Amino acid sequence: MLSAKDLACTRGDRLLFTQVNFQLHPGGLLYVLGENGSGKSSLLRILCGLSPPEQGSVMWNGEDIRRHADAYRAELLYIGHLNALKDDLSAAENLRISSCVTGHDDGADRVRAALHAVRLARCADLPVRNLSQGQKRRVALASLWLSQARLWILDEPYSALDAAAIDLMAARIGEHLASGGMAVLTTHQEVAIPAAGIQELRLTP
Amino acid sequence: MSGALAAVVRRDILLALRRRSDVATTLFFFVIVASLFPLGVGPEPAMLRTLAPGVLWVAALLACMLSLTRLFAADYADGTLEQMVLAPQSLTLLVLGKVFAHWLVAGLPVVLLAPVLGLQYAMPNEALLVLALSLLLGTPALSLVGAIGAALTLGVRGSGLLVALLVLPLYVPVLIFGAGAVAASQSGLSAEAYLSLLGACSLLALALAPWATAVALRIAVE
Numbered sequence A: 001m002l003s004a005k006d007l008a009c010t011r012g013d014r015l016l017f018t019q020v021n022f023q024l025h026p027g028g029l030l031y032v033l034g035e036n037g038s039g040k041s042s043l044l045r046i047l048c049g050l051s052p053p054e055q056g057s058v059m060w061n062g063e064d065i066r067r068h069a070d071a072y073r074a075e076l077l078y079i080g081h082l083n084a085l086k087d088d089l090s091a092a093e094n095l096r097i098s099s100c101v102t103g104h105d106d107g108a109d110r111v112r113a114a115l116h117a118v119r120l121a122r123c124a125d126l127p128v129r130n131l132s133q134g135q136k137r138r139v140a141l142a143s144l145w146l147s148q149a150r151l152w153i154l155d156e157p158y159s160a161l162d163a164a165a166i167d168l169m170a171a172r173i174g175e176h177l178a179s180g181g182m183a184v185l186t187t188h189q190e191v192a193i194p195a196a197g198i199q200e201l202r203l204t205p
Numbered sequence B: 001m002s003g004a005l006a007a008v009v010r011r012d013i014l015l016a017l018r019r020r021s022d023v024a025t026t027l028f029f030f031v032i033v034a035s036l037f038p039l040g041v042g043p044e045p046a047m048l049r050t051l052a053p054g055v056l057w058v059a060a061l062l063a064c065m066l067s068l069t070r071l072f073a074a075d076y077a078d079g080t081l082e083q084m085v086l087a088p089q090s091l092t093l094l095v096l097g098k099v100f101a102h103w104l105v106a107g108l109p110v111v112l113l114a115p116v117l118g119l120q121y122a123m124p125n126e127a128l129l130v131l132a133l134s135l136l137l138g139t140p141a142l143s144l145v146g147a148i149g150a151a152l153t154l155g156v157r158g159s160g161l162l163v164a165l166l167v168l169p170l171y172v173p174v175l176i177f178g179a180g181a182v183a184a185s186q187s188g189l190s191a192e193a194y195l196s197l198l199g200a201c202s203l204l205a206l207a208l209a210p211w212a213t214a215v216a217l218r219i220a221v222e
Helices: A040-048 A069-074 A091-101 A108-117 A133-141 A163-178 B002-018 B020-041 B045-066 B070-078 B080-086 B091-121 B125-152 B159-186 B192-221
Strands: A002-011 A014-024 A028-033 A055-060 A076-079 A151-155 A182-186 A197-202
Touching: A002 A040, A014 A028, A014 A040, A014 A197, A028 A040, A028 A163, A040 A076, A040 A151, A040 A182, A069 A076, A076 B080, A091 A108, A091 A133, A091 B002, A091 B080, A133 A163, A151 A163, A163 A182, B002 B020, B002 B091, B020 B045, B020 B091, B045 B091, B045 B125, B045 B159, B070 B080, B070 B091, B070 B125, B070 B192, B080 B091, B080 B192, B091 B125, B091 B192, B125 B159, B125 B192, B159 B192
Parallel strands: A028 A182, A028 A197, A076 A151, A151 A182
Antiparallel strands: A002 A014, A002 A055
């Protein structure tokens, strides 16, 4: 279970948000809403433990994530604005190596299957620099098919994707929730994700 | 755990192989600096021999520093660094992998090339061997300490100059012991003490630098 208590965040001397509280239970989905610059990405980075909050704390199963960082990171998948792909490596190499870096070595077959799932099987061996923006995003999101993490934190996962790919991702997120996973995401598109418990969190200063 | 370390090393080596020009720039710099000195100073063997240890070591040191700004910059820009910070593996270990790959790409070729370049300075065979050995023991310290500087200046404008200012003072002991070892061997003395001190520098850097670099990287991605 992920919970946030009285989170506050500042950028420079501007207050982005205060008093953010929520509890996310297994199977739950949290939409973070707000205008551009309202601090959605900053909130997600705080939830990952990349940045410290100005105030308040983030708890994973009742423990502060900054104190039990290693255990928390093992259950976390974060996909940010940046795709974390190397232009000079192929899509398959990128996924294979990043899965090794995060500690669970997915074999070549699983990586191929994940790329097949995002409809990129034909581009698996092309250098990522030759792919379009949307295809790069799909390679990054192929880790949704590889990850064993229980908590997914996704920052604008649908950016640059076409309608078919968006449905694909939404369905995958739905599957993850149905199997007891949790997800936090920001998006500007209205996409229906089948989930038992959907919460919305609107960020206001 | 060792799988993650190997993956980081593999990724950086693969990237270096696919962008050979980056690696070649560093080595080219080393070769050019080391080759221009004998041409400028003149053919007097005794003078060249006196200059050799200092010139070759300074060239190696600057070549190593040239590639430092690239150590984490690309990972920072494309988001790979965020993923490394969030990996369940210890960041210190992953940093060690990055530094090892940097040494393989920037340090090891310098070690192998130096004796060949030393021939231009009329160095005796024994001194050439000591030169290679001193670089082999000293360049790991250059990569390790340099990584701290590279991590501290991530995302800062004009980071190249800043890295030099931060890191060069820390390189001074390595330079003194390295050039000292070669000079001692040329004047017929034992280089053992210098080489031991170089090894000690590298070991100390190995113990502290990856940890310090990891802390600096965590601050950089905040």
